[in-house]
Amino acid sequence: MTPPPTLSPQAANLWLEDERSRQAAGNRPVLTSEDELTAYRLMLLIRRFEEKAGQLYGMGFIGGFCHLYIGQEAVVVGMQAALLSGDQVVTTYRDHGHMLACGMDPKRVMAELTGRRHGYAKGKGGSMHMFSPERYFYGGHGIVGAPAPLGTGLAFANKYRGNDRVCLTFFGEGAANQGQVYESFNMASLWKLPVIYVIENNRYAMGTAVERSSARAEELYNRGSVFGIPGEQVDGMDVAAVKAAGDRAVAGARAGEGPKILEMLTYRYRGHSMSDPAKYRTREEVQDIREHRDPIDLLRKRILETGHASEDELKEIDRETRARVNEAAEFAQSDPEPDPSELYTDVTA
Numbered sequence: 539m540t541p542p543p544t545l546s547p548q549a550a551n552l553w554l555e556d557e558r559s560r561q562a563a564g565n566r567p568v569l570t571s572e573d574e575l576t577a578y579r580l581m582l583l584i585r586r587f588e589e590k591a592g593q594l595y596g597m598g599f600i601g602g603f604c605h606l607y608i609g610q611e612a613v614v615v616g617m618q619a620a621l622l623s624g625d626q627v628v629t630t631y632r633d634h635g636h637m638l639a640c641g642m643d644p645k646r647v648m649a650e651l652t653g654r655r656h657g658y659a660k661g662k663g664g665s666m667h668m669f670s671p672e673r674y675f676y677g678g679h680g681i682v683g684a685p686a687p688l689g690t691g692l693a694f695a696n697k698y699r700g701n702d703r704v705c706l707t708f709f710g711e712g713a714a715n716q717g718q719v720y721e722s723f724n725m726a727s728l729w730k731l732p733v734i735y736v737i738e739n740n741r742y743a744m745g746t747a748v749e750r751s752s753a754r755a756e757e758l759y760n761r762g763s764v765f766g767i768p769g770e771q772v773d774g775m776d777v778a779a780v781k782a783a784g785d786r787a788v789a790g791a792r793a794g795e796g797p798k799i800l801e802m803l804t805y806r807y808r809g810h811s812m813s814d815p816a817k818y819r820t821r822e823e824v825q826d827i828r829e830h831r832d833p834i835d836l837l838r839k840r841i842l843e844t845g846h847a848s849e850d851e852l853k854e855i856d857r858e859t860r861a862r863v864n865e866a867a868e869f870a871q872s873d874p875e876p877d878p879s880e881l882y883t884d885v886t887a
Contacts, residue, residue: 567782571846577619577777578841579855581611581834584635586856586863587644591634591651591665595812599871600651603680604665607635609807612833613738614639616780617706617800620788624701626674628689629708631666632738632806633678636708640675642668644866654873660884661876683716685709686735690722693733693797704732704791711801712743712751714758720765723797727765730796734787735762737799738774740806745818759801767797774802775833778840805831 569577588606595604607614610632618627618639629636637647642658650657650668658668666680676692679685689707696703713719714737726733737758741748748755759769772783780802787798805827809816816824841847847855 567778604812605632610804612777613802616777617784620784626705628676640673645869648866648870652870683713686719686722693731708736711739726797732791737801769799774804
């Protein structure tokens with residue numbers, strides 16, 4: 539087994555892992571047919587939603603910052619599948635996919651992106667700052683590293699209340715170098731808090747390769763070892779592998795074992811934000827990942843191989859998903875803007 543020569547070392551390792559897993563299918567994490575199709579629908583919804591958001595941004599309907607999640611869909615879908623109702627999620631500014639995975643309405647998410655009245659933050663939060671307590675989604679946050687202490691606080695509240703809930707706390711590999719992350723690790727381990735720290739390692743942070751910015755970049759999952767926090771590195775392009783790792787981590791946290799770190803090896807196809815030309819990597823590298831490691835294509839192939847759905851059925855899912863996303867875009871463009879008086883609401887508690 540020889541990976542394509544233009545793959546980066548990390549991508550080549552993932553490619554080899556996938557090929558080995560295909561040859562030893564009995565040892566490969568698997569999903570039920572129902573779980574596979576549910577994951578496929580949700581990953582495809584996130585992909586099509588983000589593609590549409592990119593189009594609307596280019597047309598001027600979305601202002602400010604906009605960070606797309608294209609390529610990383612398997613991480614949030616697999617982790618969300620490991621949760622129970624009432625478990626919480628807190629994440630970064632690359633948050634649209636997390637919102638959709640939590641079950642938030644695509645119409646209202648898109649309306650918030652366009653600054654409209656029926657957006658989740660009434661048009662005042664935009665792409666990076668949405669919230670849905672009814673879906674246990676406690677925000678996208680624009681400060682790098684901020685989800686770690688926020689998620690730790692949610693987990694502290696869970697333990698204090700004895701409600702058996704677990705908090706998923708997402709941040710990127712760039713944020714893994716922030717001091718507040720390690721303060722959070724210390725407290726979470728000290729008090730055995732039910733929190734899972736998910737490092738979405740898409741390799742480039744805001745544009746600097748992880749090898750150039752992080753010591754021992756090959757094992758970010760070990761960053762909590764000095765605090766006694768176990769870690770695991772996961773193929774973040776394989777939704778089944780993500781869910782399997784998520785199941786183990788969440789079960790341990792719910793049983794009182796305390797925090798765990800999951801480093802998801804993933805990749806973003808677009809720039810850091812819509813204004814990023816991503817000149818720090820080659821087009822060939824991105825194309826190799828798309829061809830060999832795309833999370834949706836990998837799941838699609840698995841569904842077809844197992845006979846859990848036909849080619850025509852998957853095409854119909856795509857048609858339904860595109861129609862749903864187009865409907866959300868139309869709603870977001872026609873929804874009225876907030877009344878100017880909204881500037882003064884929700885400012886203080």
